[in-house]
């Protein structure tokens with residue numbers, strides 16, 4: 049079991065309100081990821097759930113029990129810290145078993161549980177070492193092991209992979225996904241990494257300045273962002289956005305060019321289009337025309353940055369290796385099925 | 400803060416107060432003076448160390464089911480052993496070597512501290528070399544304590560706890 053409910057949770061440090069009324073329900077066994085720009089309150093929200101910070105207002109309910117004022121020890125949650133936070137004076141075995149020792153579990157039972165977790169995380173050979181004799185990836189594994197051994201109601205992760213190098217991060221990401229499937233446990237995970245959020249989450253919570261902007265499945269947020277902030281935050285490279293005005297049978301841009309879009313809402317003030325939904329086209333078929341500014345070859349993809357006079361810079365993502373020349377004119381055609389329109393208040397308009 | 404003024408400034412008022420309280424020519428008087436002057440120094444030195452401990456370690460302890468006091472007993476104090484040992488040694492040395500208060504307050508040779516006692520030997524009858532020998536012997540206890548404490552003064556006890 050591990051159902052977590054936040055009801056109008058607020059947190060202020062002194063006079064500064066950091067969490068401004070958050071309502072959220074996390075279902076049992078769900079993998080929920082908090083994303084948002086740095087300083088938006090992701091860690092604070094996680095620490096409020098853990099009990100390391102006390103909410104200024106609102107209620108936190110775990111499995112139907114109000115735990116708002118209770119210390120971390122009574123919440124039965126495990127936390128994996130970004131900096132690992134292993135006890136340096138204890139061996140790996142003692143680190144992993146510490147919570148059980150505190151809970152006065154019989155020694156044999158502790159050893160059995162630690163061995164089982166060590167088996168899952170391939171830590172058997174390291175059990176008698178101290179943390180300082182471990183590599184970064186091994187320390188992260190021990191930190192996760194310490195969380196597993198307790199069989200908590202839910203796991204809380206605060207950017208657990210951000211201190212690892214790129215290759216190890218991919219490996220650990222897969223391992224966390226497997227772990228979630230295997231343990232069938234509730235997980236709440238903070239990251240600013242797009243790929244981690246999109247691949248791991250059942251549900252993504254996008255935060256900005258202490259408020260929830262949108263909650264939904266990764267693909268829903270990608271396909272149907274509720275507002276301009278979410279549209280630009282989810283997806284990499286980020287969505288192109290340009291000012292526009294409704295016109296006869298479509299939209300008009302600031303440079304005088306227009307595109308046909310009969311269904312366009314008359315309230316549309318901004319158009320958003322992802323880099324993968326733009327194609328290069330001959331001038332007569334294109335919606336806007338500009339000049340190629342920069343070309344980035346990634347091998348698997350080619351990013352073309354096209355400067356459209358008075359409208360802005362568009363990023364175009366082409367699959368594979370495409371030969372092109374910087375400085376040449378280019379026509380852009382927007383995929384009609386993937387156009388996002390936003391009103392003057394930056395809210396998304398129904399397509 | 401007490402070390403910002405010369406000790407002699409404190410001796411005079413303490414002398415008159417202790418005289419009135421009947422504490423002047425007693426070891427109890429020194430037992431009051433020495434902690435009062437060394438504890439602030441010890442706290443000052445230790446607070447820097449406590450602040451330097453990664454807060455995540457204590458938070459990990461809280462998550463693992465410890466209460467506030469449990470965290471101090473099971474995590475903060477074990478990790479602070481090197482600092483506690485060196486501060487203890489330093490404070491002991493201050494008290495052991497203290498001469499001014501002992502010289503001013505104590506009249507009765509029966510309760511002289513070692514530093515005070517060695518000086519009391521300084522007279523024409525006691526040869527110089529015996530006096531020097533006394534001074535050397537006075538350092539022996541500190542030497543012994545240091546050798547025993549050395550095991551706690553391990554370097555980098557917190558290494559490997561946070562970050563990679």
Ligand SMILES: Nc1ncnc2c1ncn2[C@@H]1O[C@H](COP(=O)(O)OP(=O)(O)O)[C@@H](O)[C@H]1O
Nearest residue numbers: 061062066084085086087088089090091092093
């Ligand atoms: N203990 C604290 N005291 C004062 N301000 C804090 C404290 N913890 C966090 N903050 C502030 O709260 C805001 C959100 O912090 P945090 O939750 O760590 O952001 P994130 O994890 O999303 O980057 C930041 O502006 C930060 O400065």
Ligand SMILES: [Mg+2]
Nearest residue numbers: 090091092207
């Ligand atoms: Mg953070």
